[in-house]
Amino acid sequence: MQIIIDIDDPVPIFSQLVEQIKQAVAGEKIQPGDPLPSIRQLANDLDVNSKTVAKAYKLLERDAVIQSRGYRGTFVHPEAKDNCQIDIKAWATSQFEEFILAMRDAGVTDSEMRITFNNVLNGK
Amino acid sequence: MQIIIDIDDPVPIFSQLVEQIKQAVAGEKIQPGDPLPSIRQLANDLDVNSKTVAKAYKLLERDAVIQSRGYRGTFVHPEAKDNCQIDIKAWATSQFEEFILAMRDAGVTDSEMRITFNNVLNGK
DNA sequence: ACTTGTACCATTACCACACATGGAACATAT
DNA sequence: ATATGTTCCATGTGTGGTAATGGTACAAGT
Numbered sequence A, B: 001m002q003i004i005i006d007i008d009d010p011v012p013i014f015s016q017l018v019e020q021i022k023q024a025v026a027g028e029k030i031q032p033g034d035p036l037p038s039i040r041q042l043a044n045d046l047d048v049n050s051k052t053v054a055k056a057y058k059l060l061e062r063d064a065v066i067q068s069r070g071y072r073g074t075f076v077h078p079e080a081k082d083n084c085q086i087d088i089k090a091w092a093t094s095q096f097e098e099f100i101l102a103m104r105d106a107g108v109t110d111s112e113m114r115i116t117f118n119n120v121l122n123g124k
Numbered sequence C: 001a002c003t004t005g006t007a008c009c010a011t012t013a014c015c016a017c018a019c020a021t022g023g024a025a026c027a028t029a030t
Numbered sequence D: 001a002t003a004t005g006t007t008c009c010a011t012g013t014g015t016g017g018t019a020a021t022g023g024t025a026c027a028a029g030t
Helices: A011-024 A040-048 A050-062 A086-106 A110-121 B013-026 B039-048 B050-062 B088-105 B108-122
Strands: A067-069 A072-077 B067-068 B072-074
Touching: A011 A050, A011 A067, A050 A110, A072 B050, A086 A110, A110 B050, A110 B088, A110 B108, B013 B050, B039 B050, B050 B067, B050 B088
Parallel strands: none
Antiparallel strands: A067 A072, B067 B072
C-alpha cells in the first residue's frame, strides 16, 4: 500500500489519509483482514504526527472500514468494501440541506442558525 | 419610551434594542400604531451606528412586532402584542437540539456537523 | 523491554464569523 | 431641501473552531 501526503493540499492530512485508505480498500489493493501499519509506524513513514494518523484511524473505524484490536494492531474490516462505499458525509449533507431549508422557510436567519447551532453543540 | 444601551454588556447592542422594544410593547408602554423614532434619530440619541439600529428594526419587522413604511417611518405592528411573545429563537433551539441528537445517534461527529453545516449554509 | 491503541495535558497557526463602525448612494415622499 | 428606509462598499476587533504539532502516561499483550 502506498500513501502520498501533500502538505500544500488544502485538504487536511487526516482526510487525505481516510480517502486514500478507502480507495485502497475499494480498489482491492488491501483485502479484508489485512493488517495496516501501526499508528506510530505510519506516522513515522509519512513524517506526520501520530495524533493525525490516530484521528484518521478513528474515523475509519467508526465507518467500519478498519478494526482496531488494541495491542494486536489494526486490520481491514471484514465488510470494509461495502462500508467504504457508504458515504456518511453525503447522507449528513442531505439531512442538513433539508433541515436548513425548513428553517429558512420559518424565517430563521442564517446568522441565527449559526449561533443557535453552536449553542446547542456546546450544550449551552 | 426609554432605551438604555450597555456597551459592557456581552449581549450585542442590536439584541438589546430588540429586547427592550419588545418589552416596551409587552408592557404596553407603546401601543400598536404608535410611531417609533427613525433609524438615524435613534442611532443619534443612543450614540450608536445607524446600521446597528437598522439591524434591530429589521429583525423586529421580521417578527411582525413593528412595521416599516418607507419614508413614512416605522410603527408598532397591529398585532405586536401577540407576536412579541412568540420566541422564534426558542423554537429554533429546540429544533436544533432534536436534529443534532439524531445526528449524533447516527454517528456523525460534532466536527463533521460543523463543517457540513457551514458547507450547506454557504451553498457549497 | 517493547509495541499496540488510547487518553489526557498543552501550544501554534490559520480561518471564518459576529459585531460594530463608517461612507456613499438610491427611490420615495413631504 | 429634508427625511424616510434600504442597500452597497469597506474595515477592524474579538471570539471560537479546525488542524496539526508535542509530550506524557496508561493497560494489555508479545
